[in-house]
Amino acid sequence: MADVTMRIWRGDANGGNFETFTLAQNEGEVVLDVIHRIQATEAPDLACRWNCKAGKCGSCSAEINGKPRLMCMTRMDQLPEGEVTVTPMKTFPIIRDLVTDVSFNYVQAQKVPALLPPPMPERGYVMFQEDVERGQEFRKCIECFMCQDVCHVIRDHEENKEHYSGPRFFIRYAELEMHPLDTNDRRHLLREEMGLGYCNITKCCTEVCPEHIHITDNAIIPLKERVVDAAYDPVAWLGRKIRRKHNRTADEAAVQPAP
Ligand code: SF4
Ligand code: SF4
Numbered sequence: 001m002a003d004v005t006m007r008i009w010r011g012d013a014n015g016g017n018f019e020t021f022t023l024a025q026n027e028g029e030v031v032l033d034v035i036h037r038i039q040a041t042e043a044p045d046l047a048c049r050w051n052c053k054a055g056k057c058g059s060c061s062a063e064i065n066g067k068p069r070l071m072c073m074t075r076m077d078q079l080p081e082g083e084v085t086v087t088p089m090k091t092f093p094i095i096r097d098l099v100t101d102v103s104f105n106y107v108q109a110q111k112v113p114a115l116l117p118p119p120m121p122e123r124g125y126v127m128f129q130e131d132v133e134r135g136q137e138f139r140k141c142i143e144c145f146m147c148q149d150v151c152h153v154i155r156d157h158e159e160n161k162e163h164y165s166g167p168r169f170f171i172r173y174a175e176l177e178m179h180p181l182d183t184n185d186r187r188h189l190l191r192e193e194m195g196l197g198y199c200n201i202t203k204c205c206t207e208v209c210p211e212h213i214h215i216t217d218n219a220i221i222p223l224k225e226r227v228v229d230a231a232y233d234p235v236a237w238l239g240r241k242i243r244r245k246h247n248r249t250a251d252e253a254a255v256q257p258a259p
C-alpha cells in the first residue's frame with residue numbers, strides 16, 4: 001500500500017505548529033492506529049486521549065481534515081487521498097497536542113436539575129414503553145462533545161460559554177423534560193440561563209453526532225416549543241398539560257386489572 005502522510009498539530013496552550021509524519025499505510029487501520037504507530041516510533045511524547053477504541057467512550061474526539069470525528073472510528077481508507085490533517089477540537093482550550101480541556105462540559109452537566117419523581121405510589125411507578133423509547137435515544141450519548149465543538153454559538157463566541165449549555169446538554173434537558181415521572185420544570189432555566197434561544201437550529205450538531213442522535217429535531221425543537229408555550233401562552237400550555245394528564249389517567253386505568 002502507498003505511504004500515508006499525517007499532518008498533526010503539536011503544541012500547548014502557549015501555541016504550536018504542525019508536524020508532518022510519513023509512514024507506511026496498513027490495511028484496515030483507523031486514524032487512531034496511525035497515531036499510535038507514530039507514538040511508538042517517531043514521537044513518543046505525542047499526546048492524544050483514547051480509551052475504548054470502539055466508539056463507545058467518547059474520548060478520542062479530534063478534528064480530522066477540519067471535521068470533528070472519533071479517531072478510533074475513522075478509517076484511513078475512507079478519507080480522501082493525500083495528506084491527513086489531525087487537529088485538537090477547536091472549541092476547547094488545548095492542554096497538549098490533540099488533548100483538550102473539556103471541563104466546560106462537566107460544569108454544564110452539574111447545572112442540570114436532576115429527575116424529581118413524585119412519591120412512590122403503592123403499586124409502584126408505571127411507565128409506558130413509548131415513554132421509555134423516547135428518552136432512550138438521548139441516553140445513547142457517549143459524551144464525545146463533538147456537537148459542543150461544532151456548535152457555532154460556543155465555537156465562535158467564547159463569551160457565550162457561561163450562558164449556553166449546548167446541544168449535548170439540551171438532549172439531557174429534553175430527556176428529563178419528557179420523562180413522565182419528572183415533576184421538575186426546567187423551562188425558565190433553559191430560557192433565561194441555559195441559552196436555548198441562541199440555538200438557531202442549523203443542525204450542525206446532529207450532523208457530527210457519532211450516535212446519530214437527532215439532537216435538533218427530537219430534542220432542541222421540542223424544548224423550544226415547550227419554552228415558548230410556557231413563556232407566551234401559559235393558558236394553552238396548562239390546557240394541553242391537563243388534557244395529556246387526563247388521557248394518561250384514562251390509559252393507565254385501561255391497563256390496570258379490575259378490582
Ligand atoms: S442546531 Fe443549535 S445547538 Fe446544534 S449546532 Fe446549530 S446552533 Fe448549535
Ligand atoms: S450528543 Fe452525540 S455528538 Fe453530542 S456528545 Fe453525545 S454522542 Fe457526542
Ligand code: FES
Binds near residue numbers: 052054055056058073
Ligand atoms: S477511543 Fe473510545 S470512542 Fe474512540
